[in-house]
Amino acid sequence: MTGLSPETLAWLETTGFTVKDEALWRAALTHGSMGEKKDYERLEFLGDRVLGLSIAQWLFDRSEAPEGKLAQRLNAIVSREMCAGVARGIGLAEHIRISKQARADGGRDSDNILGDVMESLLGAQFVENGFEEARKLVHLLWRPALESGAGERKHPKSALQEWAAGNRRAPPEYEVIDRSGPDHAAQFTVRVKVHKVGEAEATAGSKGEAEKAAAAAFMEKYA
Numbered sequence: 001m002t003g004l005s006p007e008t009l010a011w012l013e014t015t016g017f018t019v020k021d022e023a024l025w026r027a028a029l030t031h032g033s034m035g036e037k038k039d040y041e042r043l044e045f046l047g048d049r050v051l052g053l054s055i056a057q058w059l060f061d062r063s064e065a066p067e068g069k070l071a072q073r074l075n076a077i078v079s080r081e082m083c084a085g086v087a088r089g090i091g092l093a094e095h096i097r098i099s100k101q102a103r104a105d106g107g108r109d110s111d112n113i114l115g116d117v118m119e120s121l122l123g124a125q126f127v128e129n130g131f132e133e134a135r136k137l138v139h140l141l142w143r144p145a146l147e148s149g150a151g152e153r154k155h156p157k158s159a160l161q162e163w164a165a166g167n168r169r170a171p172p173e174y175e176v177i178d179r180s181g182p183d184h185a186a187q188f189t190v191r192v193k194v195h196k197v198g199e200a201e202a203t204a205g206s207k208g209e210a211e212k213a214a215a216a217a218f219m220e221k222y223a
Contacts, residue, residue: 003211008095015090016137018129019106033099040120047123050079054138070140077145084143110185111205156215170195174211190214
């Protein structure tokens with residue numbers, strides 16, 4: 001079988017994707033655990049760039065902010081966490097083609113998998129319909145994030161770094177103290193400490209997100 005189920009095809013079209021080659025979109029929704037020749041990884045690579053350029057253009061056109069502020073917002077809006085949130089908002093999880101074992105391990109609710117498949121769908125939209133149509137869809141699906149001011153606040157790790165420097169403290173030190181779960185649904189626990197001040201811990205679905213959450217927890221506790 002190389003096509004899509006009627007339910008998934010209808011969902012894609014209702015969401016705003018334009019489907020021509022069903023085999024391409026089937027691959028975009030297929031996790032590597034299925035063991036099939038084509039999965040979402042190559043399309044995710046492409047979709048990541050489509051998303052980044054679409055958001056960068058949106059920010060550039062609508063803001064006179066300096067490069068640093070633009071980059072700060074861009075990083076927040078295209079983050080894995082944000083992509084996963086958009087995926088949940090459109091009901092993507094139930095259409096991901098994933099093995100029974102990976103599904104039992106929580107793969108369909110993994111930020112990493114949801115974010116990757118979200119980007120792979122943008123890659124498929126670009127391949128079939130060109131950048132302009134992909135860009136329009138990004139603006140539609142990411143509009144709540146774009147209009148909410150996401151990323152306008154400083155990244156917690158940057159805020160902690162500056163706080164430590166401003167208070168003449170040693171730079172923050174991050175350490176992964178626990179990693180659990182299978183690769184596709186891993187959980188990382190990170191501890192951040194500042195010498196002679198204290199420490200904080202947080203757990204998330206990626207090392208980066210755990211570091212971010214730990215920094216935020218530290219700032220709330222000590223700053």
